[in-house]
Amino acid sequence: MRKKFTKAEVVEFYRRLAETRPIPRTELEFINPFTLLVAVVLSAQATDVGVNKATPALFALADTPAKMMALGVERVEPLIRTIGLYRTKAKNVVALSRILVEKHNGAVPRDRESLEALPGVGRKTANVVMNVAFEEPTIAVDTHIFRVGNRTGIAPGNTPHAVELQLDRVTPPQYKLHAHHWLILHGRHVCKARKPDCPNCVVASLCRYKAKTVPDELIAAKAAGTRLPKNDTTPAKAGAHPSAAQPAEK
Numbered sequence: 001m002r003k004k005f006t007k008a009e010v011v012e013f014y015r016r017l018a019e020t021r022p023i024p025r026t027e028l029e030f031i032n033p034f035t036l037l038v039a040v041v042l043s044a045q046a047t048d049v050g051v052n053k054a055t056p057a058l059f060a061l062a063d064t065p066a067k068m069m070a071l072g073v074e075r076v077e078p079l080i081r082t083i084g085l086y087r088t089k090a091k092n093v094v095a096l097s098r099i100l101v102e103k104h105n106g107a108v109p110r111d112r113e114s115l116e117a118l119p120g121v122g123r124k125t126a127n128v129v130m131n132v133a134f135e136e137p138t139i140a141v142d143t144h145i146f147r148v149g150n151r152t153g154i155a156p157g158n159t160p161h162a163v164e165l166q167l168d169r170v171t172p173p174q175y176k177l178h179a180h181h182w183l184i185l186h187g188r189h190v191c192k193a194r195k196p197d198c199p200n201c202v203v204a205s206l207c208r209y210k211a212k213t214v215p216d217e218l219i220a221a222k223a224a225g226t227r228l229p230k231n232d233t234t235p236a237k238a239g240a241h242p243s244a245a246q247p248a249e250k
Contacts, residue, residue: 002153002208005170009206013154014175016202017182024181026132027188028052033108033133034100035059038068038093040128041120046084054080065106068097092120110134124160127180137176139167144187145180151191153208 005013027048030036035055043051058079062068068076076090083089096118100106108129109115115126127140141149141160145167149155155166171179190197198204198212204219212219 002156005154005206005208007170010154010170011172011175013152013203013206014172014179014182016206017186018175018178020202021182021185024178024185026128026181027185029055031059031063033129034065034068034097035063036133037096037108037115037118037121037125037129040125041092041096042080042083042089044085044089044120044125050083054082062097065097065100069094069101089120095119096121108133110136123164127164131177131180135177137173137179139164139171139176139180139183141167142184143193144191145183147193148183148187148191151196151207151209152203 026036028036028039028043029052030039038058039051039055042055058076061075061079062071071094073090073094076094077087080086080090099118100108104114110130110133112123112126112130115121115129116123121129124140124142127138130136131138131140139145141164146157146160146163149157149163149167155163155170157163157166167179167183168176175182186203190201196209196213198207198209198219199214199222201207204212204214204222
């Protein structure tokens with residue numbers, strides 16, 4: 001069993017992440033809550049970069065539920081053809097647009113229950129929309145956050161939901177609004193799946209991961225404010241990376 005984070009360590013963990021990105025933003029491009037919802041639905045099992053390449057043309061034609069519903073599946077499909085599972089996603093986007101028009105007066109609901117009732121929207125997507133569009137302090141756990149939570153030891157759990165509940169429990173209130181973005185960006189750009197960039201990780205000295213890609217002495221030196229050698233080529237230590245595939249949303 002790895003030593004659990006203390007409350008002070010959790011605060012310091014988020015303080016360091018916040019210092020690197022004072023106001024973190026989603027990397028998905030969107031215009032309004034509806035286009036954010038569509039972008040997040042399209043991003044399931046796809047990259048933000050890939051989604052951002054397809055959505056400008058789509059949103060130029062349909063930036064409201066009514067316009068998307070009028071566009072129809074036949075016209076949405078070719079616009080998002082470069083995104084994985086585009087046929088299913090096109091059907092979901094048009095279907096959820098119809099529900100928004102018929103049941104929500106064309107507005108994106110702010111509550112989890114209504115969001116999760118939409119086609120293609122699961123807990124993770126609902127959390128992202130609530131957080132980004134409506135500034136609710138929700139934490140959506142994707143593969144990056146699942147990995148960071150387990151690898152660092154700040155919020156270990158066997159399932160994304162377990163990690164989410166743990167993060168919700170330990171994250172200080174003052175950091176909860178942006179916690180999702182700090183964690184996902186850290187996992188995407190620093191705490192990578194195959195080879196984490198430990199030499200440039202601001203929380204390396206707090207991290208419980210044993211197979212760091214730089215010796216503990218150098219991590220301690222960096223934490224103390226000492227510059228690391230520029231040409232350090234220390235090979236990664238052996239050890240499995242805690243990670244798991246993100247379950248597909250419904």
